[in-house]
Amino acid sequence: MKSHGGFLSATLIASAIGWGAGCGGLPAYQINISAPHKDVLRLLVILEDRAAPETYREIALREVEKARAQSRYWPYPLYEVSVDFRLDTAGRDRLAHVLVRLGNESGSPEGESGSPFPVVETTIY
Amino acid sequence: MPMKRPPPAWTIFASAVLLGPLLGSGCSLYYRNQFRSERFRLFSDLDQELLNEVGPDIERIYRGYQSLLEPPPRTLGRTTIILEGKARDERIIDLAYSPSLLGYYVPLLNLISVDTRAAWAREPGMLRQILLHEVSHHFIVACFPSLSRECWFNEGLAGNLEMSLFGDGRMETPLLNPVLLGIAQRAARQGHPAVDLERLLSLGWREFHSGETREIDYALSWSIVYFLLERRLLADLTLRAKLDRIESMQRAELLQSEPEWIGFLVRFDLTDELIALSREDPKGPLGRLTPAWALRLLGQLRCLDDERVGNLLIEEMGTDDAARVSEARIAFLSLMGRHHSSSIHPHRWRQGREKIAAAALDASASLGARVRLIRAIGEVAPYDADWTSLLVWLLESPDGDLRAAAARGLGSLSLKPTVVNPAFWRDGHSAARAGEVEEWRLWLKAHGTR
Numbered sequence: 001m002k003s004h005g006g007f008l009s010a011t012l013i014a015s016a017i018g019w020g021a022g023c024g025g026l027p028a029y030q031i032n033i034s035a036p037h038k039d040v041l042r043l044l045v046i047l048e049d050r051a052a053p054e055t056y057r058e059i060a061l062r063e064v065e066k067a068r069a070q071s072r073y074w075p076y077p078l079y080e081v082s083v084d085f086r087l088d089t090a091g092r093d094r095l096a097h098v099l100v101r102l103g104n105e106s107g108s109p110e111g112e113s114g115s116p117f118p119v120v121e122t123t124i125y
Numbered sequence: 126m127p128m129k130r131p132p133p134a135w136t137i138f139a140s141a142v143l144l145g146p147l148l149g150s151g152c153s154l155y156y157r158n159q160f161r162s163e164r165f166r167l168f169s170d171l172d173q174e175l176l177n178e179v180g181p182d183i184e185r186i187y188r189g190y191q192s193l194l195e196p197p198p199r200t201l202g203r204t205t206i207i208l209e210g211k212a213r214d215e216r217i218i219d220l221a222y223s224p225s226l227l228g229y230y231v232p233l234l235n236l237i238s239v240d241t242r243a244a245w246a247r248e249p250g251m252l253r254q255i256l257l258h259e260v261s262h263h264f265i266v267a268c269f270p271s272l273s274r275e276c277w278f279n280e281g282l283a284g285n286l287e288m289s290l291f292g293d294g295r296m297e298t299p300l301l302n303p304v305l306l307g308i309a310q311r312a313a314r315q316g317h318p319a320v321d322l323e324r325l326l327s328l329g330w331r332e333f334h335s336g337e338t339r340e341i342d343y344a345l346s347w348s349i350v351y352f353l354l355e356r357r358l359l360a361d362l363t364l365r366a367k368l369d370r371i372e373s374m375q376r377a378e379l380l381q382s383e384p385e386w387i388g389f390l391v392r393f394d395l396t397d398e399l400i401a402l403s404r405e406d407p408k409g410p411l412g413r414l415t416p417a418w419a420l421r422l423l424g425q426l427r428c429l430d431d432e433r434v435g436n437l438l439i440e441e442m443g444t445d446d447a448a449r450v451s452e453a454r455i456a457f458l459s460l461m462g463r464h465h466s467s468s469i470h471p472h473r474w475r476q477g478r479e480k481i482a483a484a485a486l487d488a489s490a491s492l493g494a495r496v497r498l499i500r501a502i503g504e505v506a507p508y509d510a511d512w513t514s515l516l517v518w519l520l521e522s523p524d525g526d527l528r529a530a531a532a533r534g535l536g537s538l539s540l541k542p543t544v545v546n547p548a549f550w551r552d553g554h555s556a557a558r559a560g561e562v563e564e565w566r567l568w569l570k571a572h573g574t575r
Contacts, residue, residue, distance in 0.1 A: 035542065036539060036542065037536055037542045037543055037544065037545050038542050038543060038544050039544050039545060039546050039549070040536075040545055053217045053219070075557070076544050076546070076549070077546070079544075079545060079546035079549075080545070120216070121216070121218065122216060122217045122218065123217075123218040123219075123220060123244070124217060124218065124219040124220060124221055125220050125221060
């Protein structure tokens with residue numbers, strides 16, 4: 001059976017719970033970060049309300065920038081950041097998922113599919 | 126879920142009134158991008174890049190149907206095809222949007238419209254299936270103008286033709302539609318009142334497309350046409366000849382088939398049928414693309430007899446057709462992913478695993494096939510210490526693509542944090558890679574695996 005212990009125990013980039021400031025027109029949000037792999041981050045963003053698809057994308061890119069800045073001295077450049085958006089209710093309903101695939105370390109300008117980096121894929125539920 | 130395509134009469138009328146002035150050169154003013162061919166004009170607000178991919182695909186569909194259905198010269202005209210959607214839709218996958226109508230064909234305007242706003246409708250395989258369905262309506266109307274007015278025939282034949290396969294410059298038409306079969310078979314086995322041939326044959330467009338049993342009617346229409354083509358009419362006739370024969374049938378003759386048709390539906394053995402298709406003669410009309418397709422389905426579908434499927438896949442892995450062997454291995458991994466404790470005999474199970482492991486390590490095999498297999502081991506197969514050891518071993522392969530595939534597989538297993546960036550495994554510093562491999566070795570040792 002697949003073990004998912006790594007998701008919880010990985011603290012290579014410290015897990016954090018914080019509040020987004022809600023600046024730049026973005027709604028306030030709560031965020032939880034985990035690192036399932038050395039170059040992969042998983043973010044859980046809790047919003048108070050449903051937002052426009054562009055907002056999910058903006059929040060994700062903003063958090064990616066922050067993570068990149070914080071992980072400057074980490075030996076493995078970030079490869080992928082997966083951001084799950086949920087509603088702040090008891091059920092924490094899933095709102096959206098944004099997958100950000102970042103440039104690779106060889107400096108190639110394109111992803112595997114030929115798209116320029118970063119590749120951002122937004123899924124709305 | 127079957128596709129819900131043709132619109133009710135009022136929509137056709139509204140389309141004629143509203144879209145009429147936009148057709149032809151008008152569309153080029155209304156839509157941002159276009160792709161032109163001798164047989165059709167494709168318009169859309171989606172990216173030109175996507176149109177440049179889809180356009181040649183539609184061209185292949187036209188060529189394939191042309192040789193399969195032999196329409197009378199100059200009856201086809203030039204079709205206007207519209208892919209509804211915006212470039213923004215390509216970047217946002219909206220799973221909440223699910224239209225009741227994925228596409229429709231308006232004979233009066235020679236117009237096909239496909240709604241690509243649903244994320245799954247833009248998935249290449251699905252989009253091709255929708256286009257195969259809608260373009261087939263155009264050919265059905267051109268080839269069988271009178272019979273095409275019968276919904277059961279028009280929709281039923283389109284449900285058969287939408288399963289056509291393309292590749293290596295050829296088209297194959299297996300006609301078997303597992304989704305529609307599942308719906309029709311369930312209805313027949315439950316004795317659903319809709320399973321009534323007289324009712325089905327008499328359905329008008331409005332009743333067919335807006336009735337409560339629309340989904341079942343699509344499926345039953347597919348099944349009666351499939352039954353006539355594959356079970357009732359002589360196998361050595363061409364598809365066109367069989368369709369001509371159906372056109373000449375009187376309603377009474379069709380109605381006489383009802384008991385046989387229902388029996389066929391109730392007893393239809395999908396496992397057997399897919400196994401037969403996977404073993405089609407490579408020199409026959411279904412011999413090149415259909416076997417690989419059938420093998421994929423044997424791995425993916427959950428409603429099959431897994432013991433027979435497992436035995437077939439192990440046999441296929443021992444044959445000398447590289448494409449079929451490759452599909453059989455992936456299908457076997459899918460089967461393993463579905464069954465931790467399998468209904469397959471443990472000896473056969475082990476045999477399959479050993480063949481797959483040997484193939485992953487076979488340096489003389491094609492790189493593409495090995496990469497695909499190694500990825501599947503991580504993504505599809507259940508967690509297993511032996512698979513993990515194999516993937517760790519492959520992290521030191523001399524080929525960067527194999528190392529990247531193995532790392533991706535290990536990443537999917539999520540056993541411990543690792544580096545998943547393919548570029549690291551392809552071109553990263555060898556010392557850094559060696560460090561990662563060493564970590565994995567220690568992990569294997571700590572978990573009692575070598």
